[in-house]
Amino acid sequence: EVVAAHHLGYFRLFNTDHVPPRDAEVNKFIAILKENPGTLLYLHCSAGKGRTTVFMIMADMFYNAKELSFEEIVARQYYLGGTNILDLKGKEDWRYPYKMQRVEFLKKFYAYARNNQDNFTTPFVQ
16 A cells, blocks of 8 residues: 555565575566566565575566676676675585576576567466
């Protein structure tokens, strides 16, 4: 109600911490981007780090994958204040396998966005 009173939109996507989003959530996010072109997005998760950065990277890829490399997009989001999702140090850390899954997911999403030819009509599938 507060958001609507200020003529803003609100979308909640459910994503477990440390793991890539499920295909259904990815496709909801794509629909949000398609339905709201040029809209300023405010993305945030509980800590404002991992999940936030993943969705920031996905939005950047949605708009810019045809012009920028995977590494350029990831670096840009890191320098804008996100987490460096390519920093995979600490194989002994319990989160390491999840970090690897997250990077692999983003590589697949980048390929999906870069190769898209139908205005994102084809759903994303991992």
